[in-house]
Amino acid sequence: MSFPRPRNGRPSGSSGSSRSSSSTDPLIASGLLCQMKDREKYIETFNFPYCNNVGKYEKVVKIGQGTFSEVFKARDKKDRTKLVALKKVLMDNEKQGFPITVLRELKILQLLKHENVVNLIEICCTQASQENKYKPSFYLVFDFCEHDLAGLLSNANVKFSLGEIKHVMQQLLNGLFYIHSNKILHRDLKTANILMTKRGILKLADFGLARAFSVPKTGQQNRYTNRVVTLWYRPPELLLGDRNYGPPVDLWGAGCVMAEMWTRTPIMQGSSEIQQLLLISNLCGSISTDVWPGVEALDLFNKLELPRDLKRKVTDRLIPHVKDTYACDLLDKLLTLDPKQRVDSNTALNHNFFWTKPMPTDLCYMLSQLTQSMFVYKESSHRPGHTRAAHSQQMARAKPSSTIVDVNQDRVF
Structure with a gap:
């Protein structure tokens, strides 16, 4: 028994569904188009509460660039007459809304109000439009500061007296004491x-990696990430994998900054985490249980072949540059390997370094002699690829090596 062949070459049962599909497809497409236009119109007219339009400010010049932000x-x-710094949040790679790290930074900045901590004025945004693919940009607005310390130290014409260095460090430690409190x-x-x-x-400034901390209860430990702090300023406990840390990680950085006030360049410039540990050992002595009780509990201590029998040379290496015994003593205490023995900000502020002549000297007169702002980012336009900030970021992302290269050359001393 044979069936009649359809005239259009298709199964006879498909003709009705074909007509139905062809008649409804334009309606579906039209409905989707209307929904899309309604959505775009809603986004274009939506105003974020408590966020002014960034158009109230006029950008003058770009002064900073990071992985997650640009600063103008x-x-x-x-x-x-009112100058501000606009920190643009980069969200090109964000697929899940506003970055959680920026929300954390905002919460912290709203909490902290101190003379030695950057002041957040407000949050601004751009209006969503077709030009920006309906993705508004957000800006953190800060009081404008004319210089950063890296930019000042990179200029050989800017010279700090001992009293001025004391005032810089006094303010730095005051800021750290406040945030740690x-x-x-x-x-x-x-x-x-x-x-x-x-x-x-x-x-x-730049609280993008900042976080709140707590003192763990007996028998418990914090589990913070140790992938923080730019490599050249990263303390040994983080390099050895510690995740239960606290304020001493910032005090190690303060010691590195203090030494840099004289050397004018970072004192330990490792190209990997392993080499950074080697440079620390060459300066601060071998990392062992004798000088650092409990270090054997850190994840990487027993997995790395760290140098042995190296003597501590912080004072010997720095005295030719620093030439102040009290300064060298404070540096020695800040660059202590064991974080439990490292001096805290309160104790450091009471050190004889700040209470002997010359006393801390106001920086206003020295900085008033400068005719232009100095930022390390602006240096990059004159020396591409050679800025400390760019190199520091590159080094912070460097992957750990499995072996230690015995590099005894000292890049500063």
């Missing part, structure tokens, strides 16, 4: 993240 010097359009760790202390106003006021 800007001027208030209504008050032309409020249970906040900075976790990225370096000269590029220390700002200076033209009046000589130091400001701790």
